[in-house]
Amino acid sequence: MTAPSADADKTIETIRAALAPHGLFLRGTVNFEAGEAAPLLADGRRAASAVLIGNIGGSLWQPFAAWRAALPDGGGADPLDTWSKAVIQPIAAKEGLTAYFPSDPPWQPFQRWAMRAEGLKPSPLGILIHARYGLWHGYRGALAFDGPFPETGARAEAHPCDLCVEKPCISACPANALADERFDVGLCRGHLRSEAGRAGCLASGCRSRESCPVGRNYCYPLEQLRFHMAALSL
Numbered sequence: 001m002t003a004p005s006a007d008a009d010k011t012i013e014t015i016r017a018a019l020a021p022h023g024l025f026l027r028g029t030v031n032f033e034a035g036e037a038a039p040l041l042a043d044g045r046r047a048a049s050a051v052l053i054g055n056i057g058g059s060l061w062q063p064f065a066a067w068r069a070a071l072p073d074g075g076g077a078d079p080l081d082t083w084s085k086a087v088i089q090p091i092a093a094k095e096g097l098t099a100y101f102p103s104d105p106p107w108q109p110f111q112r113w114a115m116r117a118e119g120l121k122p123s124p125l126g127i128l129i130h131a132r133y134g135l136w137h138g139y140r141g142a143l144a145f146d147g148p149f150p151e152t153g154a155r156a157e158a159h160p161c162d163l164c165v166e167k168p169c170i171s172a173c174p175a176n177a178l179a180d181e182r183f184d185v186g187l188c189r190g191h192l193r194s195e196a197g198r199a200g201c202l203a204s205g206c207r208s209r210e211s212c213p214v215g216r217n218y219c220y221p222l223e224q225l226r227f228h229m230a231a232l233s234l
């Protein structure tokens with residue numbers, strides 16, 4: 001669909017309302033440049049814009065857990081990805097939009113999009129930090145449009161990590177996985193599979209992520225922390 005601004009506003013409000021009961025939010029808009037390798041629409045043309053959809057803090061956990069509990073197989077091998085599609089695909093279909101998902105290959109540059117859409121930057125962990133939500137947010141999908149779109153999220157002003165001298169995230173990691181200024185997933189996974197790791201980060205969440213003073217009120221609930229760490233340990 002082409003989206004003149006009144007239609008665009010209406011579409012955005014419809015999408016926002018459809019996402020809300022699932023604990024998902026519109027996180028921001030990316031308007032692609034002409035000639036940029038933007039994602040493709042269903043008809044093969046390049047998208048002109050995309051809106052990012054994500055969770056803020058533990059917002060999705062209750063709706064996701066309720067969906068999962070009602071299924072005999074608990075949602076299968078990648079339940080959060082399956083749930084995200086179950087929620088977002090019907091909204092995309094209804095609005096005639098093309099949906100993208102962060103875990104689907106080939107990986108779309110969700111973090112690069114989020115940096116543009118929300119003005120975020122990476123933390124030493126590799127995940128993007130938000131001035132309000134800290135490290136407690138993620139992306140569950142994107143909807144691609146064939147026209148430009150207005151801003152749908154607030155843009156960050158300062159980058160919290162630039163103001164952080166102590167960098168507790170680096171020293172808090174029991175596996176030293178951030179010691180070389182990039183996240184070493186091998187060290188992290190090795191630790192998660194050890195006795196200390198099973199009793200520590202795997203049981204109650206990433207020590208490094210939890211040490212960040214930004215957005216502590218948005219920390220995920222324990223079950224969600226465990227869920228993400230279990231997925232990372234595989």
Ligand code: B12
Binds near residue numbers: 103107127231232
């Ligand atoms: C592959 C991947 C991983 C790999 C990282 C491999 C690597 N070294 O790059 C592994 C399995 C280790 C991983 C782990 C985690 N990931 Co991850 N991961 C992805 C995935 C699927 C693809 C990343 C990618 O290569 N994109 C392709 C390039 C083209 O995209 P890009 O935006 O231009 O590239 C950026 C990334 O590559 C990033 N990057 C570079 N090195 C690293 C290292 C790590 C650990 C991460 C997270 C990102 C990252 O920097 C690039 C520029 O910004 C994305 C989803 C997505 N489609 O982006 C999620 C994603 C980046 N991961 C995410 C998360 C939350 C995590 C975990 C915290 C999950 C957990 N279990 O707790 C951990 C992080 C562990 C930690 N340090 O705390 C979120 C980040 C949200 C945010 N706030 O930024 C994403 C966006 C998924 C989502 N659904 O929201 N992840």
